[in-house]
Amino acid sequence: LGLVGAIELVRDKASRERFHKDLHAGTRCRDFCVENGVVMRAVGDTMIVSPPLIFERAHVDELVEKAWRCLDLTADSLGA
Numbered sequence: 001l002g003l004v005g006a007i008e009l010v011r012d013k014a015s016r017e018r019f020h021k022d023l024h025a026g027t028r029c030r031d032f033c034v035e036n037g038v039v040m041r042a043v044g045d046t047m048i049v050s051p052p053l054i055f056e057r058a059h060v061d062e063l064v065e066k067a068w069r070c071l072d073l074t075a076d077s078l079g080a
Contacts, residue, residue, distance in 0.1 A: 001053070002050060002053065003050060003051055003052075003053060003055070004048065004049070004050050005048070005050075005051075006046050006047065006048050006049075007046065007047040007049075007071070008045065008046050008047075009025045009026060009029060009045040009046065009047065009071075009074065011078075011080055018045060019045055019078060019080075023078055025045045025074060025078060026042030026043070026044055026045040026046065026047065027042055028074050028077055028078065029042060029047055029070055029071065029074040030042040030047070032069075032070040032073040032074055032077075033047075033066075033067075033070045036066050036069055036070055036073075037066065038063065038066045038067055038070055040067070040070075047067075049063070049067070051063060
């Protein structure tokens with residue numbers, strides 16, 4: 001029993017074009033997550049999050065806010 005979420009990192013949302021593997025988009029995003037206190041792991045260019053089951057609304061809001069920040073930092077670093 002648990003909760004798992006995933007975010008796929010792509011260059012273009014409409015076409016789902018992936019980033020070139022040499023850019024290491026997932027690793028970059030993971031590093032930004034660590035720097036910002038978000039526990040996510042990269043599986044290729046997919047970010048995996050597994051929050052605890054006792055996650056309250058305030059925790060969800062905090063996770064979403066920090067995750068967006070990390071995604072924005074990743075996009076900026078990739079020039080996307």
